[in-house]
Amino acid sequence: MLKKHKNRPLTEFPKEFLDSEVIVKKTSYEYNVLKPLLFEMIDSMAGVAITKQTRVLIKPNLLLPARPERAILTHPLVVKAVAEYVKNKGGDVLISDSPAWGSFEKILKIGGYHKALEGLDVELKEFKTSIPVDIGKPFGSIELAKDPFEADVVINLAKLKTHSQMLLTLGVKNLFGCVIGLKKPEWHLRSGVDRDLFAGLLAQIYQTILPSITIVDGILALEGQGPGKGGTPRYLGLLIGSKNAFTADMAICRLLGLNPDRLPTHRSGKRLGLVKDAIDVVGDADPINHFAFPLLGSLAFGPKPFQGLIRKHLVQRPAVNDRICRACGDCLQFCPAKAIAPDGKSISFDYDRCIRCYCCIEICPHGAIRSAETLPGMLVRRFFTENRSH
Ligand code: SF4
Numbered sequence: 270m271l272k273k274h275k276n277r278p279l280t281e282f283p284k285e286f287l288d289s290e291v292i293v294k295k296t297s298y299e300y301n302v303l304k305p306l307l308f309e310m311i312d313s314m315a316g317v318a319i320t321k322q323t324r325v326l327i328k329p330n331l332l333l334p335a336r337p338e339r340a341i342l343t344h345p346l347v348v349k350a351v352a353e354y355v356k357n358k359g360g361d362v363l364i365s366d367s368p369a370w371g372s373f374e375k376i377l378k379i380g381g382y383h384k385a386l387e388g389l390d391v392e393l394k395e396f397k398t399s400i401p402v403d404i405g406k407p408f409g410s411i412e413l414a415k416d417p418f419e420a421d422v423v424i425n426l427a428k429l430k431t432h433s434q435m436l437l438t439l440g441v442k443n444l445f446g447c448v449i450g451l452k453k454p455e456w457h458l459r460s461g462v463d464r465d466l467f468a469g470l471l472a473q474i475y476q477t478i479l480p481s482i483t484i485v486d487g488i489l490a491l492e493g494q495g496p497g498k499g500g501t502p503r504y505l506g507l508l509i510g511s512k513n514a515f516t517a518d519m520a521i522c523r524l525l526g527l528n529p530d531r532l533p534t535h536r537s538g539k540r541l542g543l544v545k546d547a548i549d550v551v552g553d554a555d556p557i558n559h560f561a562f563p564l565l566g567s568l569a570f571g572p573k574p575f576q577g578l579i580r581k582h583l584v585q586r587p588a589v590n591d592r593i594c595r596a597c598g599d600c601l602q603f604c605p606a607k608a609i610a611p612d613g614k615s616i617s618f619d620y621d622r623c624i625r626c627y628c629c630i631e632i633c634p635h636g637a638i639r640s641a642e643t644l645p646g647m648l649v650r651r652f653f654t655e656n657r658s659h
């Protein structure tokens with residue numbers, strides 16, 4: 270049954286979430302196929318408890334202005350089918366997110382949402398107002414969008430994408446969109462190079478908002494240097510759903526041939542007791558071969574006094590392709606560490622300051638930034654990889 274799980278104390282993660290199964294469906298964006306399949310999926314995950322005037326918040330991934338074929342945003346037809354499901358039950362629909370970059374209106378237009386949702390009585394609105402919410406230690410009270418806490422039901426509609434900082438962005442990380450606007454880079458800066466701390470923040474935001482269900486759009490996924498325009502779309506034809514986003518994310522890792530323990534948000538979920546190792550997967554998807562993940566080396570290693578030096582010379586880092594960069598200045602403005610400066614017709618990085626959050630990769634509207642290994646870093650990695658394999 271879909272019902273509201275409102276800002277509950279962190280110890281009360283519902284048992285039905287821990288025990289929830291994962292549904293994996295093979296499909297396409299062909300609407301006649303997609304819609305009944307999504308309806309069936311939601312029914313089997315959550316029952317039919319949306320009734321007249323239930324206020325339902327649909328939270329897609331609306332990161333930045335991008336066309337559906339770039340595979341950066343939750344596909345508009347997935348959003349449409351879920352909105353239709355809610356409307357058919359008599360509920361009121363609000364579709365909302367806080368983009369990392371670019372105007373919400375432009376995202377709706379370029380992303381095809383206005384067109385897809387034409388004629389449906391739904392509200393499309395950017396998260397604008399925050400409220401303080403206690404998400405638990407060590408973060409305490411943080412500012413989160415008010416709307417998820419005013420809705421009766423939250424439906425989390427994520428995208429299956431790689432992420433240069435967090436390896437993948439799936440169901441759990443999608444709720445970071447409830448941190449509004451420039452608070453996002455602030456949190457990157459506060460977490461610094463501690464990727465597990467940032468993953469803990471994401472896990473606790475998810476746990477606090479606790480959407481009733483999570484569906485991940487992996488029909489056209491993004492591999493390589495995601496989650497922005499540096500990534501490469503790849504057709505997988507998959508929809509993955511569960512009550513528990515941690516469970517859905519774990520199933521996706523396994524489908525992609527990745528040990529879930531390599532996913533920082535999964536490790537945090539395990540630490541918090543929000544996911545079990547044994548999960549039931551319903552569906553018939555085949556394993557995905559050769560999915561291209563970004564390289565994700567440790568950001569802080571070696572003796573403490575040398576960690577800054579090691580990070581500067583051995584850890585992979587953002588690099589710009591001068592031929593693609595249009596010197597628009599967006600990355601300069603967004604960089605939480607102020608580690609980017611204009612450099613003629615392109616930009617340059619201050620790697621002493623850079624915390625490797627890869628927000629610049631995420632928001633560059635032209636896909637001009639990649640994460641790149643340094644030569645010494647590559648030699649060290651190869652040395653250890655080769656020695657491990659013997
Ligand atoms: S790297 Fe991208 S965001 Fe930064 S200035 Fe160049 S085009 Fe703009």
Ligand code: SF4
Binds near residue numbers: 603605626627
């Ligand atoms: S340069 Fe890029 S990766 Fe480094 S801190 Fe700035 S946004 Fe993050």
